[in-house]
Amino acid sequence: MKSVWKGYLGFGLVNIPVSLYTATEQNKINFHLLHKDDNERIRYNRVCSECGKKVQWDDIVKGLEVGKDEYYVLTKEEINEMKPEGDELIEIHEFVNRREIEPIYLTKHYYIGPISGAERPYFLLKGTIGSKDKVAIATFVMREKKYLCMIQDYKKGLLLSLLHYADEIRDIENVPNIDFDPPKLKENEIELADQLIEKLSNTQLNIQKYKDTYTENLKEAIKQKSKGELISKRKKKTEKTEDLIASLKASVEK
């Protein structure tokens, strides 16, 4: 695995050197867009809608649309000044019980990996929070953005989960019809519902059995294609010749 961030985990008086590794991956298939007539790549150009000219990155500023065609403009310099300074530190602010964090706050997960030679403090932290069933609440800067996260003991290591900021969570009050008065339930209704749940209950979750069938089908279709010819105008398939080692061996056997 390749690390996506390197720095320190600030834990009291010690800074523990660590690396972050992305813990999940998208299994989806990325297609390229091609021109149907010749199978060449479609390219995007940044073009000014007024003069029609291609615009270089250096000549681009960011604007927030207020009314139609009315913008407040922020220059790159203004935006850069606002960006948080990356100090390569995951700063732990507090420890809370794991149950305190509602699942709705979790967004993305990273494994925290120890750095060779600094394993001791890493596993000290892991052991302590694990045994107390606590999680650490921390903040850090990655790719010019400041993130809120929690850190927990997970399997052989530590897991860092990014959290939504509180103001990013929408209020359930805004869901239509949510204020429906709890209905009076009949006994046989409850019994039936209970039975149904009982029937579909499993002691253990086997999450592997759920598959993204659309993606699986696409993959199968692509694998079938891989048995045939590749579609490319420029590359012609050539017959493979004997490889270097084989031909050297053959040359002395003669």
Add this chain to the structure above:
Amino acid sequence: MKSIEPMLCKKANSKILASNEYFFQPKLDGTRALFIEGKLINRRGRNIRYRYPEFKSLEIKNECVIDGEVVVYNEKGLPDFKLLQSREQTSNKLKIELLSKRYPATYVVFDCLKYKDKDLLTVPVEKRLEYLEKAVIEGNNLQIIFSTEDGKFLWDKIKSMGVEGVMAKKKGSRYHPGKRSKVCLKIKNLNTIDCIILGYTKGEGKRENTFGALRIGAYNEGELIKLGKVGTGWTDQELIDLKRKLDTLIINELDDTIYVKKELVCEVEFLELTDNLELRAPSFKGLRYDKEPKDCSIKEYL
């Protein structure tokens, strides 16, 4: 033997090809990897076996530790570093599988460091090669290296084919893990050096959205030596990909150069090293993911 670092080689000139104290093997342009406990460990200490589904059935005896090079042969039958790189750059499972069929890799093995419960590090290299023959069964994706005592013959062959070079192994020598040892010499047909990318210069014309040249450097006894610029050798797509990578690493801009964090390593081919320590006629060969920036050294060329 839980982990071990591969023995490294020293540079030598073609005079050694006539020596009868050595025997010779072709030098392959690939990724060095040790086979230990079912894993393929690269020089960065990472297990890279998952990238090569075609290695699933490598026939290597249990508990043997093997040294070798992962290569991808091109249509001419020569190890092709660019094709190998296409295998190293993706972590997408589907692509890994498709690439394994399109550009299958071969593990070319050249040493046996442990045979069953026998530690072979101090055993003479010829004997280790005999153990190697016993430890592996050659197949589609597993080859034992070609060895010969006739250095001239091999040199002529690889020169005519445009292969990277020849390795010379000292007869009767032991294995020195992690050391650059003179029992293992390389004679290069083409000069290549692994450099750290320090930054890039702005491009003009067709290249105005990417870059003009890379500024490169390498270490000599802890001191970073700037080796000038390399401005050719890539495909258009490589240029775009490289620019994208570099832009995530920018530190600052100074004169004509945008400097980046010293994280990327690239292999550069060149004619010679000039007296003021710049590479003559350098050409970019590709990024190297199996080498740490701190391991880029110019020492052997000085």
